[in-house]
Amino acid sequence: MQYILKNKDKEVLRFEVVTKTKEFESGKGFVESIRNVLIYDKILPLTINKKELSNSLKSFIENRKIPSNRQFVENVIATYSENGKELLMDYIDISLGLSLNDSYWIIPATKDYQWRDFNL
Structure with missing residues (x-):
């Protein structure tokens, strides 16, 4: 699926997340990769390194999730993850x-969401 990282309504970069099912010795799992990254602006978050774009973008995304020490985090994750396994x-x-x-x-x-409609 393709996504857009924005700063308010300004596009910062576009990327695609590809998830594939893979068989491991321990069972079935998922392998995720970030592809087709296009930078539109120079206002990248400071934590995203252009030289290590895929890895730093993945880290940026992971750090925007609910903190693991939050009370009832397992219950929250269970509401949106498949079989209790959270994907990126x-x-x-x-x-x-x-x-x-x-x-x-x-x-x-594919969405035309506006910052004013979602701003916390």
């Missing part, structure tokens, strides 16, 4: 990665 974009798909700490958010590329 599961939380982002329901929360858009909105934060009280900054004005970055992540939307599906």
Whole structure:
């Protein structure tokens, strides 16, 4: 699925997350990769490194999720994850990665969401 990282309504970058099912010795699992990253602006979050774009974008996304020490975090994750296994974009798909700490958010590329309608 394709996504857009925005700073308010300004596009910062576009990317695609590809999830594949894979068989491991311990059972079935998922392998996720970030592809087709296109940078539109120079206002990347400071934590995203252009030289390590895929890895730092993945880390940025993971850090926008509900904190693991939050009370009832397992119950929250169970409401949106498949079989209790959380994929990279599961939380982002329901929360858009909105934060009280900054004005970055992540939307599906097929949607025309506006900052004023979702700002916390």
